[in-house]
Amino acid sequence: MSTIRIQNVNKFYGALQVLKNVDLAIGSGEFTVLLGPSGCGKSTLLSAIAGLEEIQEGGIELGGRDVTHVEPAKRDIAMVFQSYALYPTMTVAGNMSFGLRVNRTPKAEIDQRVNWAARLLQIENLLDRKPSQLSGGQRQRVAIGRALVRKTPVYLFDEPLSNLDAKLRTEMRVEIKRLHQTLGATMIYVTHDQIEAMTLATHIALMRAGVVEQFGHPEDLYQRPASLFVAGFIGSPSMNFLPGTLAPNGAGVGLELPGLGGGQQAVDVGSYAFAAPAKAGEITVGLRPEDIELVNDGPALEGKTLFVEPMGADSLAWFDVAGHRVSVRLKADDGKRVGETARLAVPTEKLSLFDPNTENRV
Amino acid sequence: MTVAVDQVAVTSAPKPRGFQITPGRIGLYAFLIISALFFLIPLLIVFNTSLKPMDEIRAGDIFDLPIDPSFAAWAEAWTSACTGRNCEGIRVGFWNSVKILVPSVIFSILIAAINGYALAQWRFKGSELILGALMLGAFIPYQVILYPMVRILSTVGLYGSLPGIIVVHIIFGLPVLTLIFRNFYSGIPIELIKAARIDGAGFFRIFFSIMLPMSTNILIVALILQVTGIWNDYLLGLIFAGRENLPMTVQLNNIVGSVTGERTFNVDMAATMLTALPPLIVYFLSGRYFVRGITAGAVKG
Ligand SMILES: Nc1ncnc2c1ncn2[C@@H]1O[C@H](COP(=O)(O)OP(=O)(O)OP(=O)(O)O)[C@@H](O)[C@H]1O
Ligand SMILES: [Mg+2]
Numbered sequence: 001m002s003t004i005r006i007q008n009v010n011k012f013y014g015a016l017q018v019l020k021n022v023d024l025a026i027g028s029g030e031f032t033v034l035l036g037p038s039g040c041g042k043s044t045l046l047s048a049i050a051g052l053e054e055i056q057e058g059g060i061e062l063g064g065r066d067v068t069h070v071e072p073a074k075r076d077i078a079m080v081f082q083s084y085a086l087y088p089t090m091t092v093a094g095n096m097s098f099g100l101r102v103n104r105t106p107k108a109e110i111d112q113r114v115n116w117a118a119r120l121l122q123i124e125n126l127l128d129r130k131p132s133q134l135s136g137g138q139r140q141r142v143a144i145g146r147a148l149v150r151k152t153p154v155y156l157f158d159e160p161l162s163n164l165d166a167k168l169r170t171e172m173r174v175e176i177k178r179l180h181q182t183l184g185a186t187m188i189y190v191t192h193d194q195i196e197a198m199t200l201a202t203h204i205a206l207m208r209a210g211v212v213e214q215f216g217h218p219e220d221l222y223q224r225p226a227s228l229f230v231a232g233f234i235g236s237p238s239m240n241f242l243p244g245t246l247a248p249n250g251a252g253v254g255l256e257l258p259g260l261g262g263g264q265q266a267v268d269v270g271s272y273a274f275a276a277p278a279k280a281g282e283i284t285v286g287l288r289p290e291d292i293e294l295v296n297d298g299p300a301l302e303g304k305t306l307f308v309e310p311m312g313a314d315s316l317a318w319f320d321v322a323g324h325r326v327s328v329r330l331k332a333d334d335g336k337r338v339g340e341t342a343r344l345a346v347p348t349e350k351l352s353l354f355d356p357n358t359e360n361r362v
Numbered sequence: 363m364t365v366a367v368d369q370v371a372v373t374s375a376p377k378p379r380g381f382q383i384t385p386g387r388i389g390l391y392a393f394l395i396i397s398a399l400f401f402l403i404p405l406l407i408v409f410n411t412s413l414k415p416m417d418e419i420r421a422g423d424i425f426d427l428p429i430d431p432s433f434a435a436w437a438e439a440w441t442s443a444c445t446g447r448n449c450e451g452i453r454v455g456f457w458n459s460v461k462i463l464v465p466s467v468i469f470s471i472l473i474a475a476i477n478g479y480a481l482a483q484w485r486f487k488g489s490e491l492i493l494g495a496l497m498l499g500a501f502i503p504y505q506v507i508l509y510p511m512v513r514i515l516s517t518v519g520l521y522g523s524l525p526g527i528i529v530v531h532i533i534f535g536l537p538v539l540t541l542i543f544r545n546f547y548s549g550i551p552i553e554l555i556k557a558a559r560i561d562g563a564g565f566f567r568i569f570f571s572i573m574l575p576m577s578t579n580i581l582i583v584a585l586i587l588q589v590t591g592i593w594n595d596y597l598l599g600l601i602f603a604g605r606e607n608l609p610m611t612v613q614l615n616n617i618v619g620s621v622t623g624e625r626t627f628n629v630d631m632a633a634t635m636l637t638a639l640p641p642l643i644v645y646f647l648s649g650r651y652f653v654r655g656i657t658a659g660a661v662k663g
């Protein structure tokens with residue numbers, strides 16, 4: 001019912017193209033995060049969905065209805081802005097009820113919805129205040145409350161938490177997740193914070209320079225990144241990249257890596273899910289820090305220890321492998337025991353392979 | 363205008379930090395005091411003279427204080443001073459000015475605010491052109507437009523009538539006021555309007571429910587500019603208002619100018635004071651907001 005279909009949308013500001021062939025199908029009740037670096041077009045895409053920005057090509061459907069040329073007010077959406085955009089001369093209650101008053105909702109219904117949203121967001125005691133008398137977190141709640149009272153099937157959020165401090169951000173993140181579960185509405189959420197994206201999303205659309213690089217479940221983006229960009233953007237610390245060489249042979253596929261020791265030239269990656277049959281040649285290998293294990297024997301990369309960063313629950317050890325920096329996530333105790341050199345086992349099940357020329361996953 | 367000048371000058375002078383007395387500061391204060399006196403002394407003389415009876419004026423110096431201050435001249439100026447043939451006092455002009463002022467001020471400010479809001483927050487085809495035209499309008503001297511204006515108003519049958527002079531004041535006020543409002547409204551974040559559009563509000567709903575309530579300071583600036591400007595206007599009133607609706611300034615000139623027998627300085631001065639009083643009162647009541655609004659506009663503009 002409240003599905004969202006974005007079809008081949010192109011958007012230009014003069015000669016500058018800010019959305020390039022964006023094509024997304026979002027299911028009803030899903031929480032989709034638009035993620036990407038600053039300036040990649042996330043807000044523009046959200047504004048296009050809201051109808052605040054014209055698109056030059058393509059179409060947008062909300063709940064099966066073509067809304068490409070429909071006014072924002074008639075799209076049945078609610079939106080939360082990064083800057084809150086609370087009406088400064090109205091009280092909190094006035095802010096929350098404005099949309100309902102414009103639409104001539106009966107007074108009793110307005111009161112009931114405002115009270116419901118205020119209770120949900122725990123701002124009941126703030127209803128008579130002006131926005132200038134609120135803290136950042138409180139303003140944020142009011143902004144969310146203003147969207148909630150509309151009871152629309154689709155909610156749009158543009159970086160709603162980016163102005164909050166770290167602690168408040170974590171709290172609000174949990175509340176937004178809870179809201180999504182309670183309301184069951186379709187939500188689109190813009191952020192450039194990948195933690196927010198990973199924790200909230202049922203789907204992530206990772207954007208770069210106006211292009212959606214990958215659209216899928218968070219685990220997909222994390223474990224099977226479609227391109228070097230996605231691999232490097234998601235995960236902190238970032239995925240390790242090593243140049244290797246693929247050599248398919250009769251029994252499997254050999255992967256030659258620099259610094260491979262233990263009397264071996266290559267590891268076998270025959271179990272890797274190649275999109276197309278493996279071709280011999282240069283390849284970029286991506287390894288997540290937590291997928292690498294330190295081992296005593298067997299085929300492994302020989303690394304010189306650079307330093308170990310304790311991070312509380314775990315530690316991050318950095319090694320020099322044949323001139324390439326490789327990070328490994330270790331348990332805090334193991335971090336303390338790292339010697340001057342270490343042997344890094346290659347997780348043949350969990351690595352990602354990219355074509356160094358196209359930068360796409362193979 | 364006199365009081366406005368020193369009010370702005372005095373309040374916007376840097377506040378002294380502690381008691382540092384520097385030559386620069388002494389010079390600054392000396393300059394401010396002298397310029398204040400420069401504008402105040404004539405006002406004091408006018409006021410002083412209006413309180414004296416004629417024989418005292420004839421006998422004494424203009425700086426002598428009245429021996430027995432009385433508002434008799436004020437009463438005469440108000441009710442029975444003569445402007446040519448009729449001797450009904452300056453009150454006729456006062457009420458004419460009020461009738462011109464109130465609608466002119468209300469409509470010029472309302473229209474300018476809506477224009478400024480449209481120009482600042484809604485991009486539409488030709489908005490740049492309109493802005494350019496407004497700039498031109500704001501700087502073109504009145505005199506250039508007077509004759510075309512007379513012709514246009516005669517054609518539509520408004521020349522020499524109350525609606526005629528009101529329309530003229532509205533039109534002449536619009537360029538500057540629109541620019542002031544446009545500047546003010548461009549300082550307001552566009553997200554506010556986006557949020558309201560998503561909430562379902564249209565152009566006018568957004569203006570009246572959201573923009574206008576935020577505009578108190580700038581409204582007061584516009585109010586002062588318009589009240590004083592229109593009240594003090596002489597030329598437009600003389601040309602466009604018609605004999606029945608001559609504003610107070612024109613009536614004042616007629617009273618001062620029509621001499622039958624001895625010149626009654628005290629009545630003339632009282633009539634002058636009466637004419638100057640409304641803008642003075644507006645300044646005293648809202649000069650504070652005026653400075654605040656001007657500076658708010660300056661920082662954000
Ligand atoms: N009104 C405009 N006119 C011209 N270019 C614009 C306009 N608005 C945005 N852009 C450009 O469009 C691109 C996308 O902007 P957008 O605001 O969508 O980025 P974003 O992904 O939301 O970034 P951020 O994370 O910084 O908010 C940017 O390169 C920006 O410079
Ligand atoms: Mg943005």
